[in-house]
Amino acid sequence: SRYASIENCREEIFDAENLMxxxxxxxxxxxxxxxxxxxxxxxxxxxxxxxxxxxxxxALWTGKGLGAYEARTGKQLWKNEDWGQGEGTTxxxxxxxxxxIGSAQWRALYGNDAKTGKKLWEASDNxxxxxxxxxxxxxxxxxxxxxQSFFILEAATGKxxxxxxLPYNVDVTSTPLLTDKEIIFGSAEKGLIxxxxxxxxxxxxxxxxxxxxxxxxxxxxxxATIETSPVLAGxxxxxxxSDGAVYGINKDDGKIIWKYATGxxxxxxxxxxxxxxxxxxxxxxxxTFCTR
Numbered sequence: 001s002r003y004a005s006i007e008n009c010r011e012e013i014f015d016a017e018n019l020m021x022x023x024x025x026x027x028x029x030x031x032x033x034x035x036x037x038x039x040x041x042x043x044x045x046x047x048x049x050x051x052x053x054x055x056x057x058x059a060l061w062t063g064k065g066l067g068a069y070e071a072r073t074g075k076q077l078w079k080n081e082d083w084g085q086g087e088g089t090t091x092x093x094x095x096x097x098x099x100x101i102g103s104a105q106w107r108a109l110y111g112n113d114a115k116t117g118k119k120l121w122e123a124s125d126n127x128x129x130x131x132x133x134x135x136x137x138x139x140x141x142x143x144x145x146x147x148q149s150f151f152i153l154e155a156a157t158g159k160x161x162x163x164x165x166l167p168y169n170v171d172v173t174s175t176p177l178l179t180d181k182e183i184i185f186g187s188a189e190k191g192l193i194x195x196x197x198x199x200x201x202x203x204x205x206x207x208x209x210x211x212x213x214x215x216x217x218x219x220x221x222x223x224a225t226i227e228t229s230p231v232l233a234g235x236x237x238x239x240x241x242s243d244g245a246v247y248g249i250n251k252d253d254g255k256i257i258w259k260y261a262t263g264x265x266x267x268x269x270x271x272x273x274x275x276x277x278x279x280x281x282x283x284x285x286x287x288t289f290c291t292r
Contacts, residue, residue, distance in 0.1 A: 082119035090173045091134040103131035121158035134175045145170040175229040186226025188216035204254030209243030212265040228269040240266035246279050
């Protein structure tokens, strides 16, 4: 298939390497290395002690229930005491650069020291207290949507670097996808949105069907809601929607190139593994799609 061709694989590797170089992400070419060599290189480059490398696990939840535990024994390493959970949250934790990013709905986005659990900053202005979506961390920056805006924050301080007001509601749980040219995310009423990742101007909008269940606040009948996070495979963006469909969308122009209707709303993002795409709907059905 075209998906598995040498030319396509080389193109995807080239794009991925360029993206990581641009974002300052360290990476390792494992083509000629055994699993033992890969492990030894990572441990050496990061200065990890193999006896302690996987000893800690960042636990679940938010607010005063947030903590870190030793994976082997369950021993508590630290517990958050600096901020409360409020009405809870639909977001998941984001970890990187020694930081743990969490949130509480109607309160704020919080940055904690991943090693000690100490709160380093909180951000709640300009609609950031509407904590529906998880953040995407790329290098030293955080990318997220909230209320009716797209944000870029400095990860270390929580300082808002960019706030771009949007003409539609994005109070959904969709985490932005960063590609080589786009920033792509779901919305409450307009389907899938793509911004140009340099100018932040709207590049395209891909409408989807009306939601079978209304989940985003203050939306009306007919709202084309996407609560899930888009996933990129090659040049295709895969996303599920509240209308019960799985979509394959051209990342360059936002045109739908493939669609499968399940008949039940979907609130979980797709998973891609090799040439397989896996999705699950609200009715408890699991679907696997494969390219030939």
